Amino acid sequence: MSIRRILFWLVLAGFTVVTLFPFYWMVMTAIMPTDAILARSPSLLPDLSRASFAPFVEIFVDKPFLIWMRNSLIVNLICTTLSLLVAALAGYSLSRFTNRPQQALGASLLVSKLVPSSLILIPLFIIYSNIGLFNTYAGLVLANMTIGVPLATWLMKGFFDRIPRELEQAAMIDGATQLQALRQIVLPLARPGLAASTVYLVLTNWSEFIFARTLVDTPSRQVLTVGMQSFVGEQMVDWQLLMAAGTVSVLPAVILFIFLEPFLVSGMTKGALAGT
Amino acid sequence: MTRSSTLSAGADAPPLVDLDFHKRQKALSFALLLPAAFAVLTLILYPLIRVVEISFRDGRMMNFARISELPLGLGNYARVLGDANFWNACATSALYVTGSVGVGFLIGLATALLLNEKLPGTRFLRTLILLPWAVPGVIVAIMFLWLLDSSFGVFNAMLRDVGLLTGDFPWFVDSRSALISVVLATVWKTYPLITLTILAALQSVPRDLYEAAMIDGANRWNSFFDITWPGIKGPAYLVIMISALGVFRDIDIVFATTNGGPARATETLALYVYKEAFHYFRMGAATAVGTLMVGVAFFIAFLFAGLANRARY
Numbered sequence A: 001m002s003i004r005r006i007l008f009w010l011v012l013a014g015f016t017v018v019t020l021f022p023f024y025w026m027v028m029t030a031i032m033p034t035d036a037i038l039a040r041s042p043s044l045l046p047d048l049s050r051a052s053f054a055p056f057v058e059i060f061v062d063k064p065f066l067i068w069m070r071n072s073l074i075v076n077l078i079c080t081t082l083s084l085l086v087a088a089l090a091g092y093s094l095s096r097f098t099n100r101p102q103q104a105l106g107a108s109l110l111v112s113k114l115v116p117s118s119l120i121l122i123p124l125f126i127i128y129s130n131i132g133l134f135n136t137y138a139g140l141v142l143a144n145m146t147i148g149v150p151l152a153t154w155l156m157k158g159f160f161d162r163i164p165r166e167l168e169q170a171a172m173i174d175g176a177t178q179l180q181a182l183r184q185i186v187l188p189l190a191r192p193g194l195a196a197s198t199v200y201l202v203l204t205n206w207s208e209f210i211f212a213r214t215l216v217d218t219p220s221r222q223v224l225t226v227g228m229q230s231f232v233g234e235q236m237v238d239w240q241l242l243m244a245a246g247t248v249s250v251l252p253a254v255i256l257f258i259f260l261e262p263f264l265v266s267g268m269t270k271g272a273l274a275g276t
Numbered sequence B: 001m002t003r004s005s006t007l008s009a010g011a012d013a014p015p016l017v018d019l020d021f022h023k024r025q026k027a028l029s030f031a032l033l034l035p036a037a038f039a040v041l042t043l044i045l046y047p048l049i050r051v052v053e054i055s056f057r058d059g060r061m062m063n064f065a066r067i068s069e070l071p072l073g074l075g076n077y078a079r080v081l082g083d084a085n086f087w088n089a090c091a092t093s094a095l096y097v098t099g100s101v102g103v104g105f106l107i108g109l110a111t112a113l114l115l116n117e118k119l120p121g122t123r124f125l126r127t128l129i130l131l132p133w134a135v136p137g138v139i140v141a142i143m144f145l146w147l148l149d150s151s152f153g154v155f156n157a158m159l160r161d162v163g164l165l166t167g168d169f170p171w172f173v174d175s176r177s178a179l180i181s182v183v184l185a186t187v188w189k190t191y192p193l194i195t196l197t198i199l200a201a202l203q204s205v206p207r208d209l210y211e212a213a214m215i216d217g218a219n220r221w222n223s224f225f226d227i228t229w230p231g232i233k234g235p236a237y238l239v240i241m242i243s244a245l246g247v248f249r250d251i252d253i254v255f256a257t258t259n260g261g262p263a264r265a266t267e268t269l270a271l272y273v274y275k276e277a278f279h280y281f282r283m284g285a286a287t288a289v290g291t292l293m294v295g296v297a298f299f300i301a302f303l304f305a306g307l308a309n310r311a312r313y
Helices: A003-031 A054-062 A065-096 A100-114 A117-131 A137-161 A165-173 A178-189 A191-207 A210-215 A224-232 A239-270 B002-012 B019-055 B064-069 B075-081 B084-115 B122-134 B137-147 B154-161 B178-202 B207-215 B220-249 B252-257 B269-278 B283-311
Strands: none
Touching: A003 A054, A003 A239, A003 B084, A003 B122, A003 B137, A054 A065, A054 A239, A065 A100, A065 A137, A065 A178, A065 A191, A065 A224, A065 A239, A065 B019, A100 A137, A100 B019, A100 B220, A100 B283, A117 A137, A117 A210, A117 B019, A117 B064, A117 B269, A117 B283, A137 A191, A137 A210, A137 B019, A165 A178, A178 A191, A178 B019, A191 A224, A191 A239, A210 A224, A224 A239, A224 B137, A224 B252, A239 B122, A239 B137, B019 B064, B019 B283, B075 B283, B084 B122, B084 B178, B084 B220, B084 B269, B122 B178, B137 B178, B137 B252, B178 B220, B178 B252, B207 B220, B220 B269, B220 B283, B252 B269, B269 B283
């Protein structure tokens, strides 16, 4: 390895350390005794033999953390499933047919990326108050779909575009209907696309905050991000507890990301970048 | 309505081919699209139309069900354009977006170039470098509130250790540093997508071009500007646009760190819209600003889509 390559590697590794530091410090704050962290100049490499995992138990006792997690999971699961279904069908349609309505839909999906969440909230808030969707999971699921469906559709279209039409045509000559061809030939081939879209949707729904904060106000229906934010407003922030809660909140997303990152990367690169 | 009329128009298709097959194809293409069309119409287009409508309703109505009974007029736009806080939010948004995307782009480009060097372990480093992308904005906010905490934040501790700081410094509360701090948190969440996009674009630049350039005596700068940049600039413009729109639109990080403070130093347009609507219940003013924002977003999208398009040729 030349000196230049060693230098490059050091820069990259150094950057990785810096970018991972917020994660590291969050975990350290959670597991180390407060005197090791809440100090004027805390050691960056605290004595791990003093680590304790008690705060991770405490967050479930002191805060309705389990309820927040449950609500996030319910909303996420329903929303991801629905969005994926809608996006896969629409993506296929956009990929295989190019009628005027198709193009209009494709364009309006992109328009949605231009609209601030805090803006679309206003009519949703008014409509929800009128038709009784305020404070419901259903309302939240529908609102979250406005974020997830557009990109997932373009992502799926990108994947379908790469599957040759000839495969379906051959199946249709053999007597299959287009729907059968879609289910038996195209969808199995589009599995990496479905995986990429799923990762994207799960992460997006897990992150969503402002809809949940505004369209739901019953404490027992609050989702994780809203619950986490409520910590910050307190007079005395208990950093250790907050960081323990933060660690548990990002853990599912981080694990999912690490295992499925290759799919996401291929999805973003092969799929429609325009939709991101 | 349009759907059925287009369907019957399909009957006029040239009868040279199997007419029934084509009809069925067309019906299927609509059926597949129906769920998405329904979602887009009810959840995006209809609400957007309401946004524009409400922005032209003069006066205030606390009963939102009857907001459409207010008279039409330009009062909200006049009110907003005369509001110093609106112009402050415009300036803040401009700084916030250019700061976050500018720094994010430099980091994204640098990391992508380094990851593309095929150094040992880069496959693993790539996952780690992209990791911040998976963290919810609210959690990003909380992480940085803690890192930059005035008394016990580890950043201030480091500054004290090297003698740059004595005592405390409240990064998110001081009006001189609040916006910079918010930008820092936003950069951390924003750069991974840029890294990812540029890395993908780099992999499509033909390797032999570099070899040819080396033979011709080109140095690294030459080959970057003559080979690499032309090869990646389309995707680069695109990801700049997407990131800029994202930062322009989102309020999670600003909301959870400073909520626009101190004294509106970090109040972006998106946050201004939220506060007008849900703190002061001035739906008219909020939607007027929102309508203007969508206009600006359209302009940004148009500009960069044009640049990206031109870069292809």
